[in-house]
Amino acid sequence: MRIAIAGATGTVGAHTVRFAAAAGHDVLQLARSNGVDLLTGRGLDLEGVDVVIDVSGPRGGTSSKQFFASATEQLLSAEARCGVAHHIALSIVGAAKAPFGYYGGKALQEQLVTEAAVPWTILRATQFFEFAEQNVKKIGRFAIAPKMLSQPLAATAVADALVSLAEGHAAGIVDDLAGPEVMRIADVARAISQARGEHPRILEVPLPGGFGRALRDGSILPSGQPKIMGPSLEQWLAESRR
């Protein structure tokens, strides 16, 4: 199967490329570093592609809504032109329930995909373990993390699930995907820092407004019966040390 991966060089994208290639698929990598700009459609050619997995995300100054509106529309129109049979979008658990800030762009992406002519699947995942590290701001011996509850998981688990979905048929919105434990993002960041031999004092800061409240009060945790995928944080840290 020929699978195009939008956001192929990103945190989850790089694992998705590796897993899809290891499963014997022909992989087309879409990212600016591969000559494709999803905001303008420059270099985007999906001729012969069976499935698109979209794990792209804004980098630099583009706002979440601007990015996901343009990138999703560019991908969906190129797919319709080239007869792509299946579009898979990676979204975030809770985006539709708390469509503020970054999540506003993800909610818009979901809406555009559900209205598309191309058969589609949306996988909503919780935060990657790597997210905790990326969202900690270090200031000398201190670090600041958002006050947030999550059921985080490894980006490799998400990549694995995406490749399995690409091998099946379009399935609409599938079960939420989450890790084994509900945790505070600050505790995930503390565990990662300790495992690296760094010991910054990590302070939890509540974010303002409705979005901050949703992050703190558990309303963006998975609902219903999520699909749980390991490794646990402890196993993931042990694997990263090897």
Ligand SMILES: NC(=O)c1ccc[n+]([C@@H]2O[C@H](COP(=O)([O-])OP(=O)(O)OC[C@H]3O[C@@H](n4cnc5c(N)ncnc54)[C@H](OP(=O)(O)O)[C@@H]3O)[C@@H](O)[C@H]2O)c1
């Ligand atoms: N982080 C989390 O915890 C989490 C949880 C659930 C879902 N998600 C979703 O998963 C997706 C991937 O997240 P991530 O953290 O892996 O993202 P990431 O590491 O920031 O990677 C973003 C990817 O998008 C590409 N990209 C950015 N602007 C582009 C453009 N104009 N044209 C083409 N490609 C562009 C980047 O490549 P270039 O810079 O080379 O163009 C890169 O490959 C996002 O949609 C995010 O919302 C994330």
